[in-house]
Amino acid sequence: MEKVTSKQMNLIDSFCIKAIGIPGIVLMENAALKVIKNIDLNSYNNFTIVAGVGNNGGDGLAIGRHLSVLGKNVNVFVIGNVRHGSKDFVTNYSILRNMNIHIHHILEREDLKHLQKSVRSSEMVIDAIFGTGLSRNIEGLFERTISIINKSDNFILSVDIPSGLSSDTGEILNTCIKADKTVTFQLLKKGLVENSGEKYAGEIVVEPIGMPKIAIEKGLRNF
Ligand SMILES: NC(=O)C1=CN([C@@H]2O[C@H](COP(=O)(O)OP(=O)(O)OC[C@H]3O[C@@H](n4cnc5c(N)ncnc54)[C@H](O)[C@@H]3O)[C@@H](O)[C@H]2O)[C@H](O)CC1
């Protein structure tokens, strides 16, 4: 199976959006629905969603919306500065607010007790903190958040990449989510099957999200 780097994925992404005209929010919605497809909805009713403020976080918020609409109990946490949020993250953030779905913001250590309480009462954590945009060592509140999630006895499903794993090299950037399952979008990211990837990714499922072959070939030609 073809393995790609984050650079190649970004090329494919931007070709889809800019050259073909598939809006990023459409890809994000497709991604969210493919994660829902990989959740056994008969076995899980209580979820903790932990989202960063990039598009990986946007995926997480869209997943939370669908789970809520399906009648599941969902606690949504956002970590990072929403004002720095990506465009598509902000779209999904606003939708949740308009639906009066409470969003817990992890801004200081004090806020972690709400996360601790949530993971004690949930059965599954959706890890949507970082995806292919992880760019430096994870520290501070992000590190503590990952530790709380890893110590919980929840089933951990990572969106695209376990947060903390480099999608290019499979190295851990100081700490990493230890996922039971990773649903990765469209193509297998190199880091998932190299170095620490296999130890942290859990079961890997590659789910197409509607990217046309013409876009994929564009990205694969650039390495
Ligand atoms: N490629 C596709 O076809 C699709 C990808 N989707 C999802 O988008 C993410 C990639 O999103 P991106 O916005 O590029 O980056 P991330 O969300 O992974 O994170 C970037 C975010 O995090 C900040 N950051 C990076 N490193 C750190 C750190 N160590 N500490 C704190 N903050 C950090 C950075 O500043 C950004 O704010 C991909 O994985 C998919 O899940 C689409 O949604 C679907 C199509």
Ligand SMILES: [K+]
């Ligand atoms: K993730």
